[in-house]
Amino acid sequence: MGWRLALKATTLPPTGLNDCPLIPWVISALWTTRNLKIFQQRHFTPQEVISKAIIDAKEWKLAQVVPIPPKRGVTPRKIDADSVALCRSDAAWSNEHNTAGLGWSFSVNQNERFLSHSDFLSFVRSPLVAEGLAVRMAMEHAIKLQLKQVIFESDSAQLVAAIVEQSGISDLHGILADIYLLSLQFDSVSFRYVNRSSLCFEDNLAKQTLRGPVKNPL
Incomplete structure (x- = not known):
């Protein structure tokens, strides 16, 4: 129940991810940085962890096809x-x-x-x-x-x-x-x-x- 609510939580600006839940990527970033700390003695600040989560979320979002929207007032042409x-x-x-x-x-x-x-x-x-x-x-x-x-x-x-x-x-x-x-x-x-x-x-x-x-x- 808590997981479903977390997925529905609104991601506030200025992340640019209003329509993409950030919670899964935060959890993934925490897990990744934990492993890097344990196995490679690499340390990350909270800001770096959040930045990684945002970047990963944006990369996933951009992996979906995102064409430039047609310019206002211009009827898009049919593409062959x-x-x-x-x-x-x-x-x-x-x-x-x-x-x-x-x-x-x-x-x-x-x-x-x-x-x-x-x-x-x-x-x-x-x-x-x-x-x-x-x-x-x-x-x-x-x-x-x-x-x-x-x-x-x-x-x-x-x-x-x-x-x-x-x-x-x-x-x-x-x-x-x-x-x-x-x-x-x-x-x-x-x-x-x-x-x-x-x-x-x-x-x-x-x-x-x-x-x-x-x-x-x-």
Whole structure:
């Protein structure tokens, strides 16, 4: 009875999880940090435990498909499933040099990859910024290819949440603004979080690019 009531408890702001119960993730975080303390002598503050619970809950929520809602006053167009392209992107970041390797690919019918690309950037402040730049450059490439209906996938739950919820993150302010503007050039566009295991190809491409130049197809 108590468990059912806990699941129905309202999660208060500013967690951003009003429609997602937080109690299960708090319990999971407590159990995980307990094991880390016992077996690895790692200690966490209460704030760190709560932060982990919130992040885990958001990742689960974003694992559900969450397309950007249609803009107010615009009637959404009917999507032809056969013409929807899937773009997966990933980034590798060097803390020592503040450089990043970016990789992305385009597929149809989920698994039929028809193009991939990579790039190397300097003066990248964080892994999150690198992930945002990867999505932005992938969008620019999709526009160049004249793709009109695209689903963009990333393994950065924080980035996808910021895009979908149109929230502000100081480090990503300019990148998010660019992503919103680029979105206007598609007939249909959505962003969703996927597990890292789904991006093995893009992850390897980004890491290889970070280590050295990669020759891209023309």
